[in-house]
Amino acid sequence: MKIATNKLIATLALSTAFLLGCQDDLINKNENPNGVSPDNVHPNLMLATVLTESSRNVVDLGCGNIAGVMQHTQKNGWAGGHNNYDWSNQSWAEYYNILRDNKVIYERAVAMDFPFHQGVALVMRAYNFGMITDLWGDAPYTNALNASEGGNENLLPAFDTQDVIYEGILADLEMANTVLAVDESQAQNENIYGTDVIYGGDPLQWRRFANSLMLRYYMRISGKEPAMAQAGVEKIVSDPDQYPIITSIENDATMSYVGNGSDDAWPSNSVFDLGGSQYTRIQMCETLVDALQTRNDPRIAVWAEKVEVPLVVSDTLSAETNTIVDGVRYISPDQIPPGIPYNTDPEYVGLPPAVGNIPAGYNLNAGAGQGSANPHVSAISDMYRDATGPMLLARLASAAEVHFILAEAALNGWAVGDAQTLYNAGVKASLETWGVGDQYEAYLAGPAAFDGTLEQLITQKWIASWTAATEAWFDYRRTGFPALEAGDAARRSALPLRFYYMQDELTVNESNAMEAVNRLEETAFTSPDGKNSAWSKPWVLQGTGEPY
Known part of the structure; x- marks a missing residue:
């Protein structure tokens, strides 16, 4: 009996060894020999993805449904989301996917002592969290990207309030401006693969972008925090050496389309959409x-x-x-x-x-x-119709926008310069962007001549936001200009104010999501959606009386 038992033990031992060996082989065979772990990846391998995906989102919104909301374009078919605000269950997953990649870039840049990449990652973190809170309102922020650390607080993160997110965005941009104060040779050494598709590894341009975004977000919260907004804008304008900003179209934050395939071509092109329906509609x-x-x-x-x-x-x-x-x-x-x-x-x-x-x-x-x-x-x-071209650019921030922001600040009485001079500079920058700068003087001698009103200024900014209409939507929400009216077939008789929280978030992260929903403010147009409505007001609009 003992011999039989020993044989059984030996057989089990051999079988176990065989199974463990097979498991080791399977583990080894399932490891991608060409893959790189997040702990070892070079930030350049991920940078282009973060920049291109962020830029594409600008065009997809600014030429897509938000161009419909802001009445730049309309579709002649399959038009519900574009023309009529027939929205529901809008996902932010794409933005958080970008932010996860961006977090790896930042962490690797810190580990490798790459200040240029750290600064760029901070700007893109601010940019994408800015889009999330501007589009939805309160959102996961503090613990949003910590799922790998485990724990319910990270797997099911709380929704930070919108004011906290804006403060974090401004802090990231302030830090980015400081971190990016490196010489160009250092940045070029980091950007060895040329993956900076926006500024080609120029740290000064990224500082201009960061500080121009600070102007954008200070103006965004000006209806809620006017003293903070004024102090922030005046601080930037008063010290151009410390806070360079975008002042000419050569400094614009743009990305061009390669046009080699449908994934990297202008979205309405008829080169890869052979039927041309994307363009025609x-x-x-x-x-x-x-x-x-x-x-x-x-x-x-x-x-x-x-x-x-x-x-x-x-x-x-x-x-x-x-x-x-x-x-x-x-x-x-x-x-x-x-x-x-x-x-x-x-x-x-x-x-x-x-x-x-x-x-x-x-x-x-x-x-x-x-x-x-x-x-x-x-x-x-x-x-x-083309897949690529000199004017087919994703425009993340522009000189025209910056000049119009400062012109509005001047109208508010802030110490930033002369409102008319800044308004004229915004108009000129937009005309130059679109190749008609030689008609600037004639244009401003006509009905576009400065009249000192916020309505005229924001209307010109709305015109200048062609292909980047999302910024015009955010301006409309806080000012009521331009005074747009919804069409007869629209889902409501007023323009929407935000995106709906998606159902997956409401189901999986129900407690935190519903706290955020309950912080929204209903309007006369919210019903019958309930508070999670495109016509409810997030924090940035509550109590301002705008746009309705």
């Missing part, structure tokens, strides 16, 4: 077209195509006339149903906001279907 919005035309604005010819087939409606035409001659469609009044709107401008016609269930049918477009081409409404410029 986007048309100019009537609100922006009217604003540009009344000001004789030369940017309209850069951003928009003239109508392909103008309309002529005249009672001098014979009854039952409806024909195209030499590229012009002639229609007699008896062919137009009563109460149907139309626009006979021979050059530029915009699609009204939220005009109906089939917006492609606007302006008497015959036989229109969902997303069909409309030759009687202006398309966006033909350059947006």
